[in-house]
Amino acid sequence: DAKTTQPTSMDCAEGRAANLPCNHSTISGNEYVYWYRQIHSQGPQYIIHGLKNNETNEMASLIITEDRKSSTLILPHATLRDTAVYYCIVRRPSGGYQKVTFGTGTKLQVIP
């Protein structure tokens, strides 16, 4: 699975959009980009994933650059409850087997 690079930490004002970047320059053609988050002391929570098109769901939007070497997770209106560590993961799906390798992630602090 390709390696990812994320900033260690970020702050965001409550109500503003939080844009979390991720670099995955070694991504290969059939690897997906996944985002998870872990709120303090809880289990990780799946947020969104994509291959090459931008994706949106009720939680967030995922913007993947045309060359697929980087992506941005967007939380459109950050709330205090979005304070968490956000993990960007790139992996190749293999049937139902999906061992997920977590890096250190980005610690997002939403400020009132």
Add this chain to the structure above:
Amino acid sequence: NAGVMQNPRHLVRRRGQEARLRCSPMKGHSHVYWYRQLPEEGLKFMVYLQKENIIDESGMPKERFSAEFPKEGPSILRIQQVVRGDSAAYFCASSPPSGINSYEQYFGPGTRLTVT
């Protein structure tokens, strides 16, 4: 539809005792994964199981740790003769069989093991 369930949520063991951690996957999910998170660190993959089969145990320590996912009942992560370094949060995740939405992995709330 209940999520992934883990019990106990907190477990205290003295050095040398055994720890048993249980994980019930989401209904319809046949794949179970165990991860360990040491304090202030990210999650590390330990083992991947399907019903009655260990598929990938590349992240499991060679000694004292074992996992199973029987035909009936929850998946069990067993740690024998615990040491202080085993103190961590242990998370279980499950995913459905191959097919639509099989890429999503759902995590339980974790079991926090403290070895005294």
